[in-house]
Amino acid sequence: MISLKNPSQIAKMREAGKILREVEDEVRLAIKPGVSTAELDILAEKLIRKHRAIPSSLHYEGYPCSICASINDEVVHGIPSDRRILKDGDIISVDCTLLLDGWQADSAFTAGVGTISEEAEKLIRVTEECFWKAARQCVAGNRLGDVGYAVQSLAEANGFAPIREFTGHGIGREMHEDPAVYNFGEPGRGMRLRKGMVLAVEPMIAAGDWHLSVDDDGWCARTVDHSLTAHYEHTLAINEEGLPELLTLPGFTWEE
Structure with a gap:
């Protein structure tokens, strides 16, 4: 079931998003x-x-940490550890969610550690570009397939593959709400977007094959071919005034 948010509820999520941005910075x-x-x-x-x-x-469904920290071929849900030491040339995806006064905010980014390869730099850049292309589709009247296609088409045009086993999602009082927001799709297909929907849009992109395996810890998912992956996410609210508001990027305004 889709939970539409009113302006006062979105305002509370905006406050949560502001804090999350400060944390991730x-x-x-x-x-x-x-x-x-x-x-x-x-x-x-x-x-x-x-x-x-x-x-x-x-403690969400037994997860033991406050962030997910996924290195190199790890797509999502890498469990932080004092034995995982970052090395020059690594890339790390940090995914963080917080709850403020009963409302969630969710955001993720991938960063290079020290000096990284040209391939890694391109992967991170294209993943972020996939987000922005998808976010522009998040307007009332468009469909979820438009969002997924925006990610897929740009990723594949650059020789990369969108992850298919994990998705973005609705968000509000719960971390994960309906609908699922896929990183692939067909334009003009799927649920129609409506004012008041709040979505976590999160391209996850592999430099190689998109198929995944899950580690023995039951959490960390990585590419089967061990290709690099990147992740970029913001929480956004759909309105009727044009392009969506990015709740986890306070102060951002769209430039046409």
């Missing part, structure tokens, strides 16, 4: 060779609680 600054993913997790939780918010990934 600080975590991004801490990414460097020699830092453990556990240190990033501790930092994120400290900052979230400083703002009197709750790290909603922590």
Whole structure:
């Protein structure tokens, strides 16, 4: 069932998104060779609680940490550990969700560690471009297939593959709500987007094959061919005034 949000509810999600942006900015600054993913997790939780918010990934369906920290061929749900030390040339995807006054915010980014390869730089750039192309489709009257096709077409035009086993999603009082937001699709197909829908749009893109395996911990998903992956996500609200509002990127305005 789709949960439409009214302006006052979106305002609360906007506040949650503002805090999450501040948290992720600080975590991004801490990414460097020699830092453990556990240190990033501790930092994120400290900052979230400083703002009197709750790290909603922590204990979610048994997940043990406040962020997901996925390195190189890991797509999502990499569990932070003091044994996972970032090295020069790695890329790391950080996915973080918080709860403020009963409302969720969800965002993710991929960053290079030290000096990274040209392929990794291109993958990160194209993944972010996939998000922006998809976000422009998130207007009332369009369909979910338009969003998925925007990601798929740009990724494949650059020789990359959108991940098919994980999706974006609706978000609100719950971290994951209807509808699923796929990173592939056919334009003009699927559910019609409506004012009041709030979505977490999150391209996950592989440099090689999109098929995945899950580690023995039951969480971390990685590409079967061990190709690099990148992830970029924002929470956005659909209105009737044009392009959507990015709740986890405060101050952003669209330029036509």
